[in-house]
Amino acid sequence: MTALLPRSAVALTLGLLVLPITFGLLGTLLPAFGYLPALGGHDLSLQPFRDLAATPGLPTAAVLSVATGLAATLISLGITLIFVASYAGTPTLSRLQHLLSPLLAVPHAAAAFGLAFLIAPSGFLIRLVAPLFGIDRPPDILIPHDPMGLTMIAGLVIKETPFLFLVTLAALPQVELSAARRLAASFGYGRIAGFVYLLWPSLYRQIRFAVYAVIAYSSSVVDVALILGPNLPGTLATRLVQWMNDPDLSVRFLASAGAVLQLGVTLAGLLFWFVLERLAAVLLRASRERGWRFVRDQFLRRVSILVVGLIGGAVFAGLAILAIWSLAGLWQFPDLLPQSFTLRSWMSALPRIGDPLVTTLVTGFASTLLAILLTIGCLEREIQTGRSASQKALLMLYLPLIVPQITFVFGLQLLFIGSGGGEYRLTALVLVHLVFVLPYVFLSLADPWRALDRRYEIIATALGRSRLSVLVSIRLPMLIRPILTALALGFAVSVGQYLPTLLIAEGRLSTITTEAVALASGNNRRVIGVYALLQTIVPFLAFALLALIPSALHRNRREMRV
């Protein structure tokens, strides 16, 4: 029994990760080649791709997707690398960690809106300097939605840097930081150079799937692209969503072909990144072998802390502006504050958020709990077999994050409707969320799980306890904190899901996030403020509540308190 459960958990986990993606991709591929009987497509043909090729502006859209995605990844990773290289092992790092961790729970859409409200020509920053320059009208500058996608890249960087930063921090204990630091310093290398030469290669190997996930996400993102990205033409993903919603049914074929192209575009981005990786490796080796020490890196170190501070500051200031807008009466340019404050936006929203809130909570907790159970099963299996997950298994875990959502949830939707599963909508929603929640939960829990000193359990087993009893009375209580962190992270991921919720719930069930994006289409800053804040508060509350549990549980165990 106790041996069987973990084994089936592994099979279930793999199935839950791989099957939806496989079927979803098939559901997209067949119509892309003209096969969708109900819409009159009975034969395989290349017509959808011919139509796609004839679409004006498509190359620009595709190039824009790759370029913004790669640029955002490169900048985020660069900032993370220089900052971690400069400050790993110092109190500065742990202080900044406290600033950046909460950023992970801020949904992309909320962060993007906050940034837009901050830097737009009618935004808060210009209002701040308006009296100095005598500006009484917003200047006619093309931000956001600039054709090069610079604002969009900025919007992605402020969210992806904290993600990469925390992933890197998680991998940091597995390298010999202080020994390497001493060694590099004793040979007179700069802090950054020493870190990059000695530690970065093995550190990068551990975080590279996360980097690929960032590339895939950034090159296929919809909500951030709509809020900040260029719109004439937009990125490929935003065009895809338009086609999927087109009332003309023949456009469904085009949309499927476009989804296949999106997959190609993301793959091209990844390929380009592989080339960059090789190039960087060559450069790194060359520079190391020449013995370049880069001793004067203090300026770069200072800049990196400034940039990281700016990122945190931008997100928090953005949230503050969102909060002010949600309470604003008339607020004209260039006033720094509204002429009047009113609760009207909140009062009119609150009665309507009951149902979406319940759906958000139920879906979030159900999918996260399932994810936790499966993850514990898989990790327990690792202990039984004594083998830890291979790189291949790790790739499987990252698969839902690396295959662009838009390319397979569209096919899943068709399958879901085709199966007539309308009564099981909530179940389907939980399962789809699980696909995206599971990787985060697993990645977050795996390291602490493996790091726990096994001698506690060996003693317990020697005292005659069963494996299950050891798990329940020793391992789980000792790991309660990382388990709760994984729970909170999984919940935040579920809350943030937009596209899968929209397509599978079909508007019958709405969550705070689908509500927020739907209302954002009205482009009312006050309403956006209310919903973006709600979208942020819900996962924050989950984090806060779950943080309280361990101290309550461990009231009587002094050594377990932190």
Add this chain to the structure above:
Amino acid sequence: MRLMTGIFAAALMAATSSFPAKAAGPELSDWAAVEKAATGQTVYFNAWGGSENINAYLEWVGAEMQSRYGVSVVQVKLEDTASAVAKVIAEKAAGKNDGGSVDLIWINGENFVSMKQQGLLLTPGWASSLPNWAYVDVENQPTILTDFTEPTEGLESPWGGAKMVFFHDSARTEAFAMPDNATALLDWAKKNPGRFSYPAPPDFTGSSFLKQVLSEVIGAPSKLAKPVSEETFNADVEPLFAYLDQLHPAAWRSGKTFPQNYSDMKQKLADGELEIIFAFNPSEASAGIKAGELPETVRSFTFSKGTLGNTHFVAIPYNANAKEGALVTANFLISPEAQLRKQDPTYWGDPTVLAMSKLPEPDRAAFKALDLGAATLAPDKLGPVIAEPHASWMERIEVEWRRRYASGN
């Protein structure tokens, strides 16, 4: 892999090969029976959800429907009506000819024509059999029976009127300086660079602006009542694009990007980024002032030779799950009481589709007593109505617009 393909194809076939659409709609002549059958049903009303006051109005409708008829009405908030159409298409594709997920849909124009042509609507026509149809102003509002030149044939029931109206902030710009036709608007824009723009199509306010200009500058306006003629299309729309080519360099952000929609323009009027904006609902300015989104100095104007006008509707998909509930809801939506509240700017401020002359005296008095607000033009000051062109024009113009201005060349 082949096995997977096989399984998938089999699932798809099984789902799609079920029986064809059947047209056994409810019997409308016995309205009491319809109401009875509706009791206990849940109507999923697919309606654009981008406006809080409209959502609040629909919530009131839901509460009334529950207490009066025992029908629960749930608004499925859409970003774009096209996604509800797409949903019905997907259901037809999957062979779901019964128990569909869309019961009632807020619709007009292209989406209506598309659904009508693809046989996605409840037939036969039902709207003129609704008890409250007796109040509908079919005589004076021709757009109730022809939606974008497409005969409605009772496949959709009118819900509200719309007319293009322009707004400016009288604290920043003088009323007498406001243009009186599209050409004058172009001159004004050239003199005030960066202070006028329009939402990029397919946003419907933006598309409406293109149609307004086309109606004014096309050589032979009678062509717009008929479907696009392929041979002459390019020549027909040339004046429109010549107009836009001149407008864009003088427009907001030099025409490199466009406002998203009306709400976006409203915010930009409040910020002073734009000086002339327009909406498809005459009471929008008053509603904006009331909500604290626009300064109290905003005023309305129209063109003396007429602006675009149309009607918006509700329709029922052929595979709706709660057909009776949807019918009873559609009937309630054109009741004098629901229409009065809808025209009241406190709640929504959308012009009614009912004829004042057909209403009972107390209802007529209640409509008269509505305070429309200082920024709203009285119904007799709204100017003539220019009818919507045939839906095929908009589709072609949107494609052409995108080719010229949105393909990044």
